Structures are given as structure tokens and as C-alpha cells.
Amino acid sequence: MSVRSIEARVNPVYLTAKTAVCLMVQAGIPEADKIVHALALENNALLQNMTDAETILGNALVVEAKYRTMCRLIEASGYQTCVDLPCGYTPKAIYMVEHNRNFVGLDLPIVVGEAGPIIRQLAGSAENVSFHGVDATNYTSLKKALQGCVGPLCISTEGMMMYFSDDEVDNVIANIQCLLREHGGCWITPDPEYALQFCGTFRAVFGEESLAKLMATKDEAQGQSAVAALGNAFIIEPTDIQNSQARAETLLAKHSLKVEKVNLGEHMPELSVYKQFAPEQIVRFKEAMHHCHYWVITLDEAKEIQTDRPREEQPFELQYTVKKGILHLALHGRLDTISAPKLLLAWEEANADGSIEGVRIDCAQLEYISSAGIRLLLEMQENCSRHIVFSGASVKVKEILQQKGFGDVI
Ligand SMILES: C[S@@+](CC[C@H](N)C(=O)[O-])C[C@H]1O[C@@H](n2cnc3c(N)ncnc32)[C@H](O)[C@@H]1O
Numbered sequence: 001m002s003v004r005s006i007e008a009r010v011n012p013v014y015l016t017a018k019t020a021v022c023l024m025v026q027a028g029i030p031e032a033d034k035i036v037h038a039l040a041l042e043n044n045a046l047l048q049n050m051t052d053a054e055t056i057l058g059n060a061l062v063v064e065a066k067y068r069t070m071c072r073l074i075e076a077s078g079y080q081t082c083v084d085l086p087c088g089y090t091p092k093a094i095y096m097v098e099h100n101r102n103f104v105g106l107d108l109p110i111v112v113g114e115a116g117p118i119i120r121q122l123a124g125s126a127e128n129v130s131f132h133g134v135d136a137t138n139y140t141s142l143k144k145a146l147q148g149c150v151g152p153l154c155i156s157t158e159g160m161m162m163y164f165s166d167d168e169v170d171n172v173i174a175n176i177q178c179l180l181r182e183h184g185g186c187w188i189t190p191d192p193e194y195a196l197q198f199c200g201t202f203r204a205v206f207g208e209e210s211l212a213k214l215m216a217t218k219d220e221a222q223g224q225s226a227v228a229a230l231g232n233a234f235i236i237e238p239t240d241i242q243n244s245q246a247r248a249e250t251l252l253a254k255h256s257l258k259v260e261k262v263n264l265g266e267h268m269p270e271l272s273v274y275k276q277f278a279p280e281q282i283v284r285f286k287e288a289m290h291h292c293h294y295w296v297i298t299l300d301e302a303k304e305i306q307t308d309r310p311r312e313e314q315p316f317e318l319q320y321t322v323k324k325g326i327l328h329l330a331l332h333g334r335l336d337t338i339s340a341p342k343l344l345l346a347w348e349e350a351n352a353d354g355s356i357e358g359v360r361i362d363c364a365q366l367e368y369i370s371s372a373g374i375r376l377l378l379e380m381q382e383n384c385s386r387h388i389v390f391s392g393a394s395v396k397v398k399e400i401l402q403q404k405g406f407g408d409v410i
Contacts, residue, residue: 007110010340015224017088019046027064028272031091038118055213079154089115102128109133135337139175152185161191169232177255187297200288205281258300265290325357332365335373358386363393
């Protein structure tokens, strides 16, 4: 099994980024065309489940509005270095080079391994462009990726926060807060209001037919990411805007962060995709975008910044033995997107002849499990005739395992 296929199995969410760059081509963003060509994605296979051409066009409108407005806001922040977390396959690096900015692209290793060389070349192999594999929930990976960066950062987070559980999103926010403390700067994200932007856009351009098209879009994102909810404590719910907004702001305040909301309608540049819509659709769309905001988040200096939280994680390690058809595993550190491939390899090796009936996992040294780790444990469970038994888990790990339906946590 290749490293790529292992990485793809533990975290399929990277496919959503390929879909996004294909939608940029549909919108008419020329640099995206070159990236899609280099990735050999011209057949649009990733868009095939979006039931009709209008659904694709509605998605292209959302994606272009986000991409171009984010580029403009990052530039307007005045910070010299854009840290794009997650960078996906977008041409943002090319834009930043053209506008004399440094660009640091961070994403899962599977994405940067593929996107990095292609985009660096398209950006003229500029010295001020780099790509690093990280897991946003893993602070050590972020710190390492940014260790050479000097000066304040403009961290942009576009299309990622909705894929996390409450626990993961809390972790990611804590990590970004630490990066802002270390480097200074700001964090810009459209993600809290992503559902409002989708609903507003689809309602404005498709009227009564918008609901079915939105559902097709949601099914596609859930199918590609293997994430069930597409929401958490950081995401505003269109059916309960007031309460969910307060919840997201409370979450930021807990991390000593404050938000300034930038009106999308006021900052959105002209879009190439407009030529595929009727003038009255564009008028309604522009009006609707005045009800959406992108969030510019900074440290709240008025609050005492938490410093007690140790953010450096233990490196992941595992040991295993097989006795009478039972795999005995001891896990250390964090089981997340970066470390899960190691566990998958060990599992495939131990179960090469399909003789493993059950697994016992010693979790005494296990610090944390992210969704990628859970996904893998569920896959292992499906291939065993007995329940996986966990022992020695911390309160936190126990809670995560039980929430995901693992009953034998002793
Ligand atoms: C919808 S795409 C958005 C990509 C890009 N920002 C864009 O606008 O096209 C979601 C991205 O989140 C990345 N991602 C998901 N979980 C992540 C994690 N734990 N750490 C880093 N990146 C992650 C995926 O690999 C994917 O590139």
C-alpha cells in the first residue's frame, strides 16, 4: 500500500479541496485551470454527484466569492505573511506572490505533498512560498511549520472549521491563539457564517428550488469528508442565528480572542462567474451577501491570556504483539491525521492473514484521539469478530471513545 493511499484512507476530507478547485474552474478563475490540469482533474469526476449544472454554478459562486474576498481581506490586513490553513489546491499562493506577500500553505500531508510542487512551480518557484504538512488539531505540527516565520501573520482559515467535532474545534482555536501569541497578527475566516453564505446565495439565485440544491451540496461534502455533522460550537446555524452566534463568540472569548465582523457585501470584489448569471440574480445575490460576515479575530489584550496550557504534544508511538488471535496495542501521544497512518500500517501488518479476532488497546499514555484516529479504530472494529477493548484511558480519551460508540472502555 502506498503512503498516499494510506493517508487518503485515514482522512478522506482532502477530496473536498479538490472539489473546491474544480469549482473555481467553473467560476472562470484562470489560475485554477492550470492547477486542475496539473492534477489531471479536467473530467470533473468530483463534481458528478452535484445533481445538476445549476447546483454546480451555485457552488462556484460561493467558492469564488469566498476566494476573492479572502484574498482582498488578507491583503488589506497589512501583514506581510499569509498563513493559509488549510491551503487546499487554491491558487492563493500565486495571488500572494503577485501582491508581494509571503505565503505559507498548511494542510494535511496528503494535500501539500501533491499541491505544493504544482503551485510552487506556477508561482515561479518564488522563495517566499512554502508548503508544510500539518494537522490543525496538532500544535507541534503547526509550530514546526512556522518556525522560520518572522513578523506578524495573517492566518486564513477557509473551508475547514465545519469538519471538526466540538472537541477538535476547541483544540484548533487554542492552537491558533497560541500562534497569534507567538507571532502576532490576526486570523481571518469566513467559516463561522459558511452556512449563512450558502443559504443566502442559493436562495438569492435559485429562489424556491434552492433547498434541494443545498441538500445535494451538503450530501456531497459529507460524503467526501466522511463527517456526519458539518457543524460545531463555532458554526452559526441558519435556523438559530442569535444563539449560535453567541455560542461561537463565547468560545472565542474563552480563548481570550475577540472578533470584528467584516460585511461580505461591502468587501466582495467583482466576480468572473457573474457572466453565467442573469442580471437580476446578481442583484439579489449582492444584496444577500450584505447579511453575511467574515470574521477577523485577534487576541483580546483586555483579557488575561491563558498561558497555563501546555500545547506541545508527546510524539506518537506504538508497540504491539499478537497472542492467540488478539492484537495487544499500546498507544502513546496523539492519534490524529499525522499519526493514524502508522497505526493503519501496524494493523495491516499484524492482520495480513486476516487472523485477528479482537484488539486490546492500552491507552494509559494516549493523550488524544481525533476523528481520523476514530475512523481508523472503527475500520479495525469492522474487521474483528470481538469488540475492541480499551484500558487505562484518561477521562478525555474515554469521553471521546464512548461518544463514538465504543462500549468496552475499562
Ligand atoms: C473544503 S477544503 C478547503 C481548502 C481551501 N482552503 C479552499 O478554500 O479550497 C477543506 C480542507 O481542510 C483540510 N483539512 C481537514 N482537516 C484538517 C486538519 N485536521 N488539519 C489540516 N487541514 C485539514 C483538508 O485537507 C482540505 O484541504
